Amino acid sequence: MKAPKIIKQSFQVHFSFNLLFTSNLFNTQNTTLANTIIDKDRVAKVLVILDSGVSIAHPDLKNNIQHYFKHYQEQISLQGDVMEIPGGETAKNNDAHINSVLEKVNAYGIDRHSYIVVIGGGAVLDAMGFAAAISHRGVRLVRIPTTVLSQNDSGIGVKNGINFLGKKNFTGTFAVPYAVINDDAFLTTLDERDWRSGISEAIKVALIKDYEFFEWIEQNTSALNNRNLEVMNELIYRCADLHMKHIQNSGDAFEQGSSRPLDFGHWSAHKLEQLSNFNIRHGEAVAIGIALDSAYSYLQGHLSETELQRILDTTLNLGFSISYDEMDANVIKGLEEFREHLGGKLTIMLLSALGTGFEVHEMESDIVLKSIDYLNKYVSKK
Structure with missing residues (x-):
């Protein structure tokens, strides 16, 4: 032949x-x-x-x-x-x-x-x-x-x-x-929810790429809560700059591979939006997703509890929730949907330190459930 x-x-x-x-x-x-x-x-x-x-x-x-x-x-x-x-x-x-x-x-x-x-x-x-x-x-x-x-x-x-x-x-x-x-x-x-909602994306990109930016967000929670436009403009500019540099430098702007660092916290966020019939806004769901994956990173030994609590406290101080009534075993179904969304291979971004992300290709369901439990107990103590 x-x-x-x-x-x-x-x-x-x-x-x-x-x-x-x-x-x-x-x-x-x-x-x-x-x-x-x-x-x-x-x-x-x-x-x-x-x-x-x-x-x-x-x-x-x-x-x-x-x-x-x-x-x-x-x-x-x-x-x-x-x-x-x-x-x-x-x-x-x-x-x-x-x-x-x-x-x-x-x-x-x-x-x-x-x-x-x-x-x-x-x-x-x-x-x-x-x-x-x-x-x-x-x-x-x-x-x-x-x-x-x-x-x-x-x-x-x-x-x-x-x-x-x-x-x-x-x-x-x-x-x-x-x-x-x-x-x-x-x-x-903007109403308060929409003003706040986009801040979660800044937290996200800071946690995986820029520790100094995360510190800046920590230090400016009061100004952001008080709708300081100058501070918000700075947050938007720095967040947008990091996003655009990633698109430019990743070599995969059209996402042909399965690596999506900027989707940190998003696998569960997408599922939570669905479970809430989109009553949870995207940024609000991302805040919960960031908290979940940060807790998972801690329980897997990659992140210290002090670092985790800084993430959770900053998120809460900005007025976000870090838990949701319907965040239970149903959320885990989002992993398979996210794998499909990625195009084949499951790739999840976790944290090894504040400002540093790394990728894994599987998540243990029992640890995800323990992470949810950790968040629920953390909120109950506040």
Whole structure:
């Protein structure tokens, strides 16, 4: 039998995008957006999609957006009205929202050199990013995250998707945004839960990568609780910087392997979100997941109890819970779902010290249950 003929091909595609930080983006004196999406050959077509929750919190926003585009009409052209999408997991649980965007793309002749600008929290960015990615195999996407969690974590990466078959992010793509713009004015109207929620992602990345950053979070819990915007901006910047450096330096931006350091605490967090019917927000679930995996690290002899208690106390001092009534044996089912999510080989990040993570490929169910028990008893003593 003849050997098969083979034509081998290998190529690289260079990706780059800017993460910009500003205030009051849609003030006509602020040129950030106009300069970001300017097209020297033609007036750039732009479809704007807005998280309905953001619209409610900022009742003048739609008018400001329209006024902004009118001011810069020689550079950028708003196509139709600003489109609103329900915020939160609702955006990701109903593919009708995806179809509605595709219909707008078709109706207004949005092409691959046009722009979809999405303003909202992480769930809306995820869902609308997916819509942009599958329109013409990729319309330029500009993300404008409006929550702490989306500004320091979910909105600055290269993933997007929607929930399907009862599983989080089951349908999605890797798609690099054209740009991400963080506007701190959106943070001022967040409720307490959303203000706090994104801090867990900063705790996460600090614990696995940057001990000095974890110390800084410990020292600034009071300022964060008191909604000090300057301190929050610093937290967002440092957290985003660590995330983006990881994406750049990992050599695996599109997650072809099973190593996901930035998913520390997430295997149980994803399951807890499901078990709570998404009443627990992502950042809140991540805080519990971090506590669980930190306790597991301690019980396995990798982390000292003093280090564990610093993690737990910082988390509690920031107003997070570290336990949940439904966090029992059902949570362990999340390990298999996480393995599937990773693409085959289970890889879990644990801690060997504050600021230092390491990977394992299995977790002992009885130790997971003991970790849950440890957290429950720790809370009861407080």
